[in-house]
Amino acid sequence: MELVRSYKKLSGRFAGFFFRFVILFPVTFEYALADDSIQVQYKFEKTFFLDIARSKDNLISVGERGLVFRSKNLGKSWESIQIKEKPTLTSIVFTNKKTAIAVGHKGGAYKTTNLGKSFTKINISQTKTEDSLLRIRLVDKNHIVIVGAWGLLIESLDNGKTWKKHKIISPEFDWHLYDVIKSSFGLLAVGEAGTLVLRKLNEVNWKKIDSPYQGSYFGIVKGGKNNFYVYGMRGNIFEFDMPKIKTGNFKFVSKSLKTDTRSTWMSGLKLDNNSLLFFGDGGLIGKKTKTFTRKTVPLRVVNSGVELNDGSVFLVGMDGGFILD
DSSP states (O other): OHHHHHHHHHHHHHHHHHHHTOOOOOOOEEEEEETTEEEEEOOGGGOOEEEEEEETTEEEEEEGGGEEEEESSTTSSOEEEEETTOOOEEEEEESSSSOEEEEESTTOEEEESSTTSOOEEOOOTTOOTTOOEEEEEEEETTEEEEEEGGGOEEEESSTTSSOEEOOOSSTTOOOOEEEEEEETTEEEEEESTTOEEEEETTOOOOEEOOOSOOSOEEEEEEOSTTEEEEEEGGGOEEEEEOOOOTTSOOOOEEEEOOOOOOOOEEEEEEOTTSOEEEEEBTTEEEEESSSEEEEEOSOSEEEEEEEOTTSOEEEEEETEEEEEO
16 A cells, blocks of 8 residues: 555656646757757747746747747847757756856756857766756856756856755655745745745755645745745745744745636746736736736746846747737
8 A cells, every 4th residue: 555655646746747847849950050959940939938038138948859949139039949969948047148057857957158059068967867957046146056856956156167966854855846046044945745945044954944835836936025925736826924033043924825726837027126927827927016916828838937128028838939018
């Protein structure tokens, strides 16, 4: 019976994992370009994207089968390349004006220094080909963090020159980690089974934060100085606040946002006007100001978005992209 329960647990975890990072298989035309990437001809609107990053007027979006699209004019036109190993690329971040790092399945991490024209593989010794890297964040100047499946967390304090793998809670911790941010009270990471963990400033050990939900959290986004939001399956979004206390210990108070949906939230974004957007399954967009409102866009899934100069947001997901005014 114990073996059956373990099998069911593992099967459920893989089902949730692949729901978050499902892939499709387009046919592409390709020819050699340079480094570890090749130029391809594929339609932007036919691609399933998982993330997008921005540097001034330059956008880079990544997704299925190692496909990378770049735009030099805020999404008006696109050029496409493909990582030769064709891993699903799950996340990308700019580390300076021209340099970005993309991560994904097969333990893959890839760097561009020319705004996405070509990519070269980064050899991170702590990763293996069976590892899945699920999110990369520039959490502070020169401070990059990668989280992934089975409790993987790797960080660099020198803008990607060197990397160090960290233990989360204990050697037995193996829940998938989906996102990470840096807050005023430390580094926060979220993942499956209601995982919410904190590493305080200037400390090395992680501690669990009590979670009101035991399902998967797919992301975390800052609110104000002393609060943040976590979101994930079944329409759940929770706000966590840290009241001021004199003892120096952190005691978070959480409350659930009324979203009136059971759709899964895939990612979030804080806008320049301090409002928050949440992107989800079925083309769903949630907006948090003083209240919470919802609308849908013509993408079957919205996986990520970046704010543009005029306050609009370029969204990507299944079926390419869409500009949200």
